[in-house]
Amino acid sequence: MLTPGLPLYQAKAEFFRTLGHPARIRILELLSERDHAVHELLSEIEIEPSNLSQQLGVLRRAGLVLQHREAGEVRYAIALPEVRALLLSARELLSGLIDEQAELRAQLRS
Amino acid sequence: MLTPGLPLYQAKAEFFRTLGHPARIRILELLSERDHAVHELLSEIEIEPSNLSQQLGVLRRAGLVLQHREAGEVRYAIALPEVRALLLSARELLSGLIDEQAELRAQLRS
DNA sequence: CCATAACTTGAAGACTTCTTCATGTCTATA
DNA sequence: TATAGACATGAAGAAGTCTTCAAGTTATGG
Structure with a gap:
């Protein structure tokens, strides 16, 4: 609101x-x-x-x-057109997070 | 998580x-x-x-x-550096929303 | 070693949010 | 104008989230 x-x-x-x-x-x-x-x-x-x-x-x-x-x-x-940009931003952050977590898991294994 | x-x-x-x-x-x-x-x-x-x-x-x-x-x-x-970009995106969307609501209020008054 | 400062944690009650159900509205069409 | 299709709404129990409290760590200084 x-x-x-x-x-x-x-x-x-x-x-x-x-x-x-x-x-x-x-x-x-x-x-x-x-x-x-x-x-x-x-x-x-x-x-x-x-x-x-x-x-x-x-x-x-x-x-x-x-x-x-x-x-x-x-x-x-x-x-608002800005919604699209925000969802994109979120998508990029999410894939950043996923990469980061993959790294963490790799470090745990080694 | x-x-x-x-x-x-x-x-x-x-x-x-x-x-x-x-x-x-x-x-x-x-x-x-x-x-x-x-x-x-x-x-x-x-x-x-x-x-x-x-x-x-x-x-x-x-x-x-x-x-x-x-x-x-x-x-x-x-x-992640992407956080900053997302918060900025959100800020822009928010100000878009505020403008939109101001317009709606203006239309109601006229 | 003991006290203290700087944080974290788990648990519990208050408060919100979700999902679903029953019912209601609106519009087009027979 | 009755009927049906397309959505919306209010309410209520279930589920999740917040805030705070009491108790627990961890490191540092005396």
């Missing part, structure tokens, strides 16, 4: 917690490729419809995605 | 949850400037010593920070 007047580091933490769910990550990744209707997301993500709605609600309230109705379906889109 | 064999989107979610705490964000921000001893972090962050230790433990187990003992104090350092 990005409550105004909050210290920045607290807003950041809140924001990261919003990303801290596997379904929400998948939603954002799918949406950063292109817009999707809810039933399209549903066929890509293994999750119950009501659960998907809940997670979409979290992303919507956080201001990360936008919803609109079109031809009898509800479509979702990324609200 | 970055459990191996986990789907990538789940590892990502886990990773973002690790960042989803105000104290942990502050720790990473301070450490991405320079190494700090625990008592130095303690004087910058308003938090109980045992709580700080807990949060440092979370970051350590996630492989984001490194610990070492030196001259009677315990010092922490960022484990």
